[in-house]
Amino acid sequence: MAKKESTFLNMVITLLVVTAVASFTLASVYNLTKDPIAKAREAAKQQAISEVVPEFDNIVTMKFKSIDGPDSLEFSLAYKNNELVGIAVATYTDAGFSGKIKAMVGFLPDGTIKDVVHLEHAETPGLGDKIDKTKSDWSNKFQNKNPENGIKVKKDGGEIDAITAATITSRAYCDAIERAYATFKANLTSITGEADSSVSQEENNELATQNGGE
Amino acid sequence: MGKLNILTRGFIRENPVFVLLLGLCPALGVTTSAINGLGMGLATTFVLVMSNLVVSIIKDVIPNKVRIPSFIVIIASFVTIVSLVMEAFVPALFKELGLFIPLIVVNCVVMGRAEAFASKNNPFNAIIDGLGMGLGFAFALAILGGVREILGSGSFFGIPIFEGDGMLVFVLAPGAFIGLGYLIALNNILRKTIE
Numbered sequence: 001m002a003k004k005e006s007t008f009l010n011m012v013i014t015l016l017v018v019t020a021v022a023s024f025t026l027a028s029v030y031n032l033t034k035d036p037i038a039k040a041r042e043a044a045k046q047q048a049i050s051e052v053v054p055e056f057d058n059i060v061t062m063k064f065k066s067i068d069g070p071d072s073l074e075f076s077l078a079y080k081n082n083e084l085v086g087i088a089v090a091t092y093t094d095a096g097f098s099g100k101i102k103a104m105v106g107f108l109p110d111g112t113i114k115d116v117v118h119l120e121h122a123e124t125p126g127l128g129d130k131i132d133k134t135k136s137d138w139s140n141k142f143q144n145k146n147p148e149n150g151i152k153v154k155k156d157g158g159e160i161d162a163i164t165a166a167t168i169t170s171r172a173y174c175d176a177i178e179r180a181y182a183t184f185k186a187n188l189t190s191i192t193g194e195a196d197s198s199v200s201q202e203e204n205n206e207l208a209t210q211n212g213g214e
Numbered sequence: 215m216g217k218l219n220i221l222t223r224g225f226i227r228e229n230p231v232f233v234l235l236l237g238l239c240p241a242l243g244v245t246t247s248a249i250n251g252l253g254m255g256l257a258t259t260f261v262l263v264m265s266n267l268v269v270s271i272i273k274d275v276i277p278n279k280v281r282i283p284s285f286i287v288i289i290a291s292f293v294t295i296v297s298l299v300m301e302a303f304v305p306a307l308f309k310e311l312g313l314f315i316p317l318i319v320v321n322c323v324v325m326g327r328a329e330a331f332a333s334k335n336n337p338f339n340a341i342i343d344g345l346g347m348g349l350g351f352a353f354a355l356a357i358l359g360g361v362r363e364i365l366g367s368g369s370f371f372g373i374p375i376f377e378g379d380g381m382l383v384f385v386l387a388p389g390a391f392i393g394l395g396y397l398i399a400l401n402n403i404l405r406k407t408i409e
Contacts, residue, residue, distance in 0.1 A: 036302035
């Protein structure tokens with residue numbers, strides 16, 4: 001078969017057909033994978049929440065504007081028997097060594113950190129990626145710390161040992177936790193306040209069914 | 215040219231990374247560990263095979279002057295498909311590699327094979343060429359990643375080999391260049407002996 005001539009019309013038609021077929025294919029694939037992707041993301045989030053708060057039987061989600069950024073942080077309030085037992089905050093920092101780090105910080109109602117797990121990061125493998133719980137137990141250092149006086153690495157006058165050769169990452173992780181804590185403190189009244197009202201309204205139903213099952 | 219020859223030349227004699235020196239951006243960027251290198255290599259292999267196949271099928275209906283834009287649209291589509299499918303069905307792997315998948319679009323190995331081989335050969339040979347070159351690329355990335363992981367983090371495919379922190383420089387960018395340099399030298403020696 002002879003090669004098509006590069007006339008104007010031929011070129012326009014070819015590019016049109018190629019891009020149209022490509023768009024159609026991508027749209028179909030996107031539709032097919034949309035639900036599984038959403039499910040996978042949701043599962044990862046739920047997994048992270050359950051790792052950083054005490055045992056719970058109900059979750060209420062709220063969003064609060066971060067105290068120093070345009071983004072809002074998602075708060076997941078964990079209840080057991082209508083009592084607030086922990087707050088999981090999806091927080092972030094832009095101070096990472098290579099881009100944004102997202103983490104889930106779990107607080108007890110008095111503000112003490114229960115645990116921290118990372119959600120997303122692009123830190124250097126072998127160094128900064130030690131924030132990952134599966135790679136190193138470094139992030140356990142935050143457990144039972146109260147960030148009232150700030151969470152900082154030792155180089156900045158805090159009490160957290162930075163990861164060897166990854167001070168920037170460690171500093172960024174502290175920054176993310178401080179952001180979560182500050183936002184948590186700033187909205188404390190509305191967290192506990194709204195918590196009470198929502199407990200009395202919505203959750204009683206769910207709790208009733210759960211208690212019935214037990 | 216024999217089919218077996220097309221398939222195997224990507225490993226030693228015409229290895230895209232060690233000999234053709236193509237696709238060095240991902241080769242240097244993602245190979246901080248063996249599994250990252252292998253995963254990136256396999257994702258690239260898939261894109262290479264599919265784009266080679268499609269390009270060689272439609273090579274006669276694409277006017278010469280718009281062939282490059284057409285190839286890029288085809289390659290970019292397959293990369294997006296890989297990225298979406300990966301995130302949907304293997305989220306764990308996507309978490310590690312997700313950042314690098316879009317880089318496959320600008321990988322000159324893919325573009326180079328479409329232009330130099332697939333647009334001049336029949337679909338069957340194009341698939342074999344894509345497979346051979348892709349696996350050669352994956353092979354090179356896995357070796358480079360393995361060397362850097364062993365020296366830099368003291369582990370191989372995530373399995374600890376020795377205690378301690380390893381040589382940090384091999385995890386960082388300079389280690390990629392040093393490692394690649396020695397591997398290219400090794401490959402040159404190997405090719406000389408074979409000949």
